[in-house]
Every structure is written in structure tokens, then in C-alpha cells.
Amino acid sequence: MKLRANLVIGGALFVLAIFVGLLAPWLAHTDPVMDANLMNAEEPPSWTWWFGTDGQGRDIYSRVLYGARVSLTVGIVSQLINSVIGVGLGLSAGYWGGWWDDVVNALTNLMLAIPSLIFALAIMAVLGPGLTSLLIALGLTNWSFTCRIARASALSLKSQGYVQAATVLGYGDLRIMITQLLPNMLGPIIVIGTLGMGSAVLSEAALSFLGLGVRPPYPSWGSMLSEARDQITTAPWLSVFPGLAIFLTVLGLNLLGDGLRDILDPQSRSRRT
Amino acid sequence: MTGPPLIEVEDLRIDLDDGTRRVAAAEGISFRIDRGETFGLVGESGCGKSITALALIGLLRQPLSIGGGVIRFEGQEIQHLSAARQRELRGNRIAMIFQEPMTALNPVSPVGRQIAEMFVLHKGKSWREANQLAVEALASVRVPAPERRVKDYPHQLSGGMRQRVMIAIALACGPDLLIADEPTTALDVTVQAEIIELMRNLCAERGTAILMISHDLGLVANVCRRVAVMYAGRIVEERGSADIFRAPSHPYTQGLVASLPRLGSRAALGRTRLKEIAGVVPAITNFPDGCRFNPRCAQATDICRVVAPPTDSLEAGGFVRCYHHA
Numbered sequence: 044m045k046l047r048a049n050l051v052i053g054g055a056l057f058v059l060a061i062f063v064g065l066l067a068p069w070l071a072h073t074d075p076v077m078d079a080n081l082m083n084a085e086e087p088p089s090w091t092w093w094f095g096t097d098g099q100g101r102d103i104y105s106r107v108l109y110g111a112r113v114s115l116t117v118g119i120v121s122q123l124i125n126s127v128i129g130v131g132l133g134l135s136a137g138y139w140g141g142w143w144d145d146v147v148n149a150l151t152n153l154m155l156a157i158p159s160l161i162f163a164l165a166i167m168a169v170l171g172p173g174l175t176s177l178l179i180a181l182g183l184t185n186w187s188f189t190c191r192i193a194r195a196s197a198l199s200l201k202s203q204g205y206v207q208a209a210t211v212l213g214y215g216d217l218r219i220m221i222t223q224l225l226p227n228m229l230g231p232i233i234v235i236g237t238l239g240m241g242s243a244v245l246s247e248a249a250l251s252f253l254g255l256g257v258r259p260p261y262p263s264w265g266s267m268l269s270e271a272r273d274q275i276t277t278a279p280w281l282s283v284f285p286g287l288a289i290f291l292t293v294l295g296l297n298l299l300g301d302g303l304r305d306i307l308d309p310q311s312r313s314r315r316t
Numbered sequence: 317m318t319g320p321p322l323i324e325v326e327d328l329r330i331d332l333d334d335g336t337r338r339v340a341a342a343e344g345i346s347f348r349i350d351r352g353e354t355f356g357l358v359g360e361s362g363c364g365k366s367i368t369a370l371a372l373i374g375l376l377r378q379p380l381s382i383g384g385g386v387i388r389f390e391g392q393e394i395q396h397l398s399a400a401r402q403r404e405l406r407g408n409r410i411a412m413i414f415q416e417p418m419t420a421l422n423p424v425s426p427v428g429r430q431i432a433e434m435f436v437l438h439k440g441k442s443w444r445e446a447n448q449l450a451v452e453a454l455a456s457v458r459v460p461a462p463e464r465r466v467k468d469y470p471h472q473l474s475g476g477m478r479q480r481v482m483i484a485i486a487l488a489c490g491p492d493l494l495i496a497d498e499p500t501t502a503l504d505v506t507v508q509a510e511i512i513e514l515m516r517n518l519c520a521e522r523g524t525a526i527l528m529i530s531h532d533l534g535l536v537a538n539v540c541r542r543v544a545v546m547y548a549g550r551i552v553e554e555r556g557s558a559d560i561f562r563a564p565s566h567p568y569t570q571g572l573v574a575s576l577p578r579l580g581s582r583a584a585l586g587r588t589r590l591k592e593i594a595g596v597v598p599a600i601t602n603f604p605d606g607c608r609f610n611p612r613c614a615q616a617t618d619i620c621r622v623v624a625p626p627t628d629s630l631e632a633g634g635f636v637r638c639y640h641h642a
Contacts, residue, residue, distance in 0.1 A: 204414060205421050207420075208412075208421075211375060211407065211414075212412075212485065213403045213408055213437060227422070
């Protein structure tokens with residue numbers, strides 16, 4: 044089988060990010076929070092400080108590693124919540140139709156009409172800053188695309204012969220949705236999911252940048268960018284490295300999404316074997 | 317045969333509701349199928365044969381609905397059963413196979429799993445047992461190397477193999493009635509013969525009755541003991557299948573039989589045009605009064621255009637709906 048470049052590169056970047064996040068305590072040179080030393084403040088990148096240090100003398104390299112934990116947790120968990128909500132609503136709406144479809148449609152339109160970041164901001168304002176509120180805010184605000192896709196897939200799939208055959212063979216509604224509809228729409232859902240993870244990482248950065256995400260002094264990529272804003276001309280490494288980490292992770296997730304779409308097609312699966 | 321027939325349909329009427337009015341897409345449908353019997357329903361597209369089958373398994377959906385009549389399964393009325401009870405019948409006691417084996421299987425699920433699901437769903441088996449039974453089921457429809465084939469996805473199988481898998485799924489739970497809606501229309505003629513043979517043998521072994529729906533009179537007569545011919549939503553003639561070829565009674569059936577191409581007829585009679593029935597099938601919203609075949613019937617008289625003919629029993633068994641039947 045010919046390995047697809049986008050899948051390999053995307054997968055590698057994503058795995059690298061997860062790896063970095065998991066192994067941060069072993070890979071980091073210093074503690075990202077405690078090891079502040081004003082003697083080393085604002086050192087540019089060197090052999091001692093790979094990514095340089097910030098105004099309080101903390102090692103940017105170590106902070107970027109630990110920041111991966113927050114960014115990836117938010118990206119993965121919030122997108123999982125979104126996918127579950129979106130698929131649950133969209134699939135049932137498309138399959139059952141009727142008033143339930145109307146309700147879900149109205150809700151989706153509502154979500155699409157409100158900018159999700161603004162909505163997330165509002166939720167954060169109520170819940171207060173912190174990782175849990177970040178997960179909830181981002182998990183509740185980005186399901187509309189997944190929902191649309193799931194609904195459209197369910198609508199087209201339910202007239203397929205095998206779905207009707209399943210009805211004739213005595214399958215219940217829930218069983219049809221789980222065994223017949225869901226596996227057949229999983230491809231686009233996973234693609235949307237990985238792309239959504241990328242945008243959740245960005246949203247986390249945005250919310251943290253605005254000071255609503257993870258509270259300092261704990262590092263997240265977005266909050267690091269936020270703190271580095273004032274020194275962007277004098278100490279550009281403060282913003283370059285967390286920015287690069289966000290860029291590579293989101294790029295990796297997008298490439299991975301593209302690559303997965305090719306594999307998840309059962310026709311291409313058999314060509315491989 | 318003692319006891320009630322397996323399935324008995326009495327004066328069934330199926331309504332088509334297009335939002336402004338109701339019209340009968342099929343009416344006065346009556347027939348019975350005994351245990352292990354083979355019964356054919358023949359007619360052209362849109363005559364109501366497929367919706368009759370859907371009514372039997374309780375799957376008429378808007379805009380179609382049952383407008384009257386009774387359907388009894390083993391003597392019990394089933395047309396008003398709750399959705400859950402009807403679901404218990406479907407697949408378990410009454411199974412169905414479709415015209416399109418290409419699309420009737422879930423493309424992302426191995427065929428073995430799809431067969432096994434029937435045992436899990438209707439017989440409460442564990443997946444381990446069900447997978448074992450699936451291999452046996454696949455072997456019973458003569459799929460070679462079933463223990464390897466169960467892992468195949470539908471697109472890896474040929475059309476004939478897929479239809480075999482469909483039959484395996486349909487017969488998995490040992491249903492009492494198998495409804496076959498144009499089961500071989502999409503297949504090659506040679507494969508068609510194999511599939512029909514397989515279906516007939518398996519059902520005969522297990523005592524499963526067959527309700528076969530087709531536009532192919534020859535095929536139905538070959539498989540079924542009795543045949544009902546439908547025209548424009550009504551059964552016009554019901555006979556033993558041998559009789560229907562030898563001495564068709566209703567003018568429509570006569571026309572059908574006459575229009576079948578005969579092997580060797582060109583050698584005997586020279587180059588002749590195939591017989592056809594003049595005119596077209598009336599639209600469902602515009603059925604003629606009286607006998608619905610009257611505009612196309614050479615023997616039609618005044619009464620045919622006013623009053624629908626009643627059913628007339630024939631001496632040889634069966635009935636016909638015509639004032640002028642042979």
C-alpha cells in the first residue's frame with residue numbers, strides 16, 4: 044500500500060504533540076512554574092535555553108512542553124463532547140424527522156447564527172476561568188457542523204436498501220441508527236472531528252489569550268502568547284515557539300483529518316489487503 | 317392442513333393520501349397462504365404488488381396506509397399490532413428479500429456480522445454463538461469457504477453471492493414466511509436459476525412458505541403452486557400455476573400469456589411481431605369505473621364499464637374477476 048504523505052505527516056505531528064504532552068515531566072529541563080529566576084530573564088534561545096526564557100526567567104521550552112497538555116486536552120475532550128452531541132442530535136433528527144427534526148434544526152441554526160467564540164466567552168464568563176469551564180464552553184459550542192453532517196448523512200442513508208432491509212428484518216430504531224447509519228457516516232464525522240480538534244486548539248489559545256483559559260502561572264500555548272504580546276519586538280522567541288507549537292499541532296490535525304478520510308472508505312480498505 | 321392458514325388477507329385496501337384526497341392504490345385484496353406453500357403475486361410495475369407485501373409486514377409509510385380489511389397471521393390479526401410486536405414478527409417469523417442485492421447489505425459491516433446480528437436480535441444468542449451460527453448459515457446457502465467469507469465485506473462479493481447472503485440473513489431465524497420481492501431481477505439469467513433453486517430448496521426443507529412477487533410470470537409459475545395476477549390494484553385472477561399457462565381465464569392474463577415469447581416460434585410461424593396488450597395502465601388517480609381493464613379489453617361490454625365484476629369461482633379451483641371469462 045502506498046502510504047499517504049498527509050496521513051503520515053499529520054499523524055506524526057499529532058502523535059508527537061501527544062507524546063510531548065505525556066512525557067513533559069521527563070523531557071522538560073525545568074519546572075514550568077516554579078523555576079523562575081530573574082537572573083536568567085529574557086535570555087534568547089541558546090544551547091542552555093533552547094527556546095529562550097521569559098521575563099521571569101522561566102524556560103520557554105519546558106513551558107511549551109507542559110502547554111501541550113492543556114491544548115491537547117482541550118482539543119480532544121471538547122471535540123469529543125461536540126461530536127457526541129452533534130452526532131446524537133443530527134443522526135436522530137435525520138432518521139426520525141418530524142417535530143424532533145424541526146427542533147434540532149432550529150437549535151443548529153441558532154448555534155450557527157451565534158459566533159461560537161462569543162458564545163464560549165459568555166459561558167466562560169458564567170463559569171469562571173479554568174480548564175473545566177474551557178472544556179464545557181468549547182464542548183457545547185461547536186457541534187453544529189457535526190450535527191449538520193450527521194443529519195444530512197442520516198437523511199441520505201435512511202433510503203438506502205440496507206437500512207430498509209434492516210427495518211424489514213426487525214431491527215429497532217436504535218439498532219438501525221447504531222449498526223446501519225453510524226458506521227456509514229463515520230468517515231466524514233471523523234474528518235470533521237479532527238478538523239474541529241484543530242479549531243478547538245485555536246479557540247483555547249484565543250480564550251487563554253483573552254485571559255479566560257488556564258490561569259497563570261500555569262502554561263498553555265494561548266496564555267503564553269498572551270503574556271508575550273508586549274515583548275514581541277524585543278523578545279520574539281516568547282511568542283514564536285508557542286505559536287509554532289499551535290501551528291504545527293493544528294496543521295497536523297488537519298492533515299490527519301484529510302488522510303483519515305481516505306482510509307475510512309471501506310472500498311479503499313480492501314484495496315490495501 | 318389443519319388449523320388456520322399461515323397468512324390470510326381479507327379484502328385489504330391500501331390508501332394513497334396525496335394530501336388533498338385519498339385514493340385506493342390497491343383494494344379488495346384477498347388471498348391465503350398455507351404453511352410451506354408457495355404463492356406468487358404477478359403484475360406490472362405499479363399494480364400494487366409490492367405495497368401489498370409491505371402491508372403484510374406492517375411497513376407501509378406515508379403517504380400509504382391500510383384503509384381497511386384484515387391481515388391474519390396464524391389466525392391472529394396483525395394489522396393493528398403495536399410497532400414493537402410487529403417488529404418481533406419481522407425478520408423472525410416473516411422475512412423478506414429484495415430485488416437489489418447490491419444495496420440491501422450494509423457496506424461497512426462484514427457479511428458474517430450481518431447474519432449473526434439476526435441471531436442476536438431475535439434469538440437472544442451471544443455474539444460468540446451467533447458468529448458460529450452465521451458460518452453455518454452461510455454454508456447452508458452454498459457459499460464456498462464460509463468460515464473465510466464471513467469476514468468479507470459486501471463489495472467483495474458478486475451479485476449472486478450477495479443474494480445468497482441475503483437469503484441466509486432472511487432464513488437465519490427460520491421464518492414461517494419468506495417474502496421475495498423480485499429476488500432475481502437484478503441478476504444474470506444463469507445466476508437467477510441457481511438462486512431460485514436454492515431458495516426453493518431451502519424453504520422446502522424448512523417448511524417455509526414463500527410469497528413471491530414478480531413481473532415475470534414464467535418465473536413465478538415455475539416456483540409457485542398458486543399464482544395471483546394483479547392489475548391496477550386488484551387481483552384479477554388466482555389459479556394453480558399450471559392452469560394459468562394452459563388456460564388463462566381473465567382477458568388480461570390471456571394477454572400476458574400470449575405476449576410471452578416462445579422459443580422456436582419464429583421457425584414455425586416465420587417472423588412475427590410479439591403480441592402486446594393494447595393501451596396503457598391507467599394512472600392510480602384515474603382508474604376507470606367498473607372493471608379496471610375495460611379500456612384495454614377486446615371483450616368489454618357495457619356492464620364492464622359500470623360495475624366492477626365480482627369474483628367468480630372456477631371449477632378447477634381459484635377465481636377470476638370478469639364477466640366474460642373463458
